[in-house]
Amino acid sequence: MIGSNLRLGLVALFAAFASGPVAAFSIGTYQFDPADLASDLLSGSGLADNGTDFYMGTGASDWYVHDNGDWVPGAAPTEATDSGQEGATTFLAARQGSGPLTLELGFGNNIPVNGAGADLAFFFLFDQTGNNARLSLNGEPLDLIFKDVFDAEGVQQVANGVIWDGQTLDNVRLLVAEVDLGAFGMAPGAALRDPVLLELSADSSEAMAFSMAGALNARMSPVPLPAALPLMLGGLSLLGLVLRRRAA
Numbered sequence: 713m714i715g716s717n718l719r720l721g722l723v724a725l726f727a728a729f730a731s732g733p734v735a736a737f738s739i740g741t742y743q744f745d746p747a748d749l750a751s752d753l754l755s756g757s758g759l760a761d762n763g764t765d766f767y768m769g770t771g772a773s774d775w776y777v778h779d780n781g782d783w784v785p786g787a788a789p790t791e792a793t794d795s796g797q798e799g800a801t802t803f804l805a806a807r808q809g810s811g812p813l814t815l816e817l818g819f820g821n822n823i824p825v826n827g828a829g830a831d832l833a834f835f836f837l838f839d840q841t842g843n844n845a846r847l848s849l850n851g852e853p854l855d856l857i858f859k860d861v862f863d864a865e866g867v868q869q870v871a872n873g874v875i876w877d878g879q880t881l882d883n884v885r886l887l888v889a890e891v892d893l894g895a896f897g898m899a900p901g902a903a904l905r906d907p908v909l910l911e912l913s914a915d916s917s918e919a920m921a922f923s924m925a926g927a928l929n930a931r932m933s934p935v936p937l938p939a940a941l942p943l944m945l946g947g948l949s950l951l952g953l954v955l956r957r958r959a960a
């Protein structure tokens with residue numbers, strides 16, 4: 713499961729440091745605000761597992777969970793859209809023979825933009841040499857290209873504490889696939905407001921384990937006004953009108 717050429721020099725994968733009101737975190741040379749991560753699993757299709765439990769996506773937001781030999785309606789898995797503070801240790805995987813797993817992911821907080829170079833980073837666990845992942849945006853597909861994650865000193869990064877089939881694994885190979893939104897024809901500075909579709913195929917005996925997606929270039933999402941606020945402001949101006957009339 714772990715490549716023999718893997719350098720296991722890592723001590724601390726996630727150097728959390730304070731940056732304003734939210735704690736930023738890093739995975740090797742990649743730095744994120746938690747709001748940069750894909751936060752919404754909008755739909756899913758196919759068989760998924762998180763190393764412990766099995767899920768069945770229906771092609772919508774509804775999921776089934778395998779429970780004592782039966783599929784029962786259950787909560788959607790959260791491993792592909794976690795906050796990042798768990799590190800890249802949790803995952804949703806397709807396994808060999810289970811067919812492709814399709815995940816529709818949305819960025820509900822900070823909005824990815826087409827900035828300089830790569831704009832999105834998709835992290836995977838285990839050796840994905842024989843597996844495939846395809847990203848689609850507005851129906852346009854792009855095969856992801858995996859590479860190892862390194863820190864600034866060139867040390868290959870691994871994930872520790874990965875729960876897998878009843879074991880807790882350390883030194884699990886960590887891979888990343890970078891995506892430039894320009895490859896989808898997006899103009900420089902354009903914002904990605906549509907969901908992305910990730911199709912995971914375990915074509916080898918290694919699990920095709922997707923851990924998380926993050927935006928490398930993002931802008932803060934404007935905080936929407938509460939629906940009641942315009943009404944409240946309207947009410948206040950009406951009150952002001954009444955008060956002025958009384959004063960007159």
Ligand SMILES: [Ca+2]
Binds near residue numbers: 827828829830892894
């Ligand atoms: Ca770009």
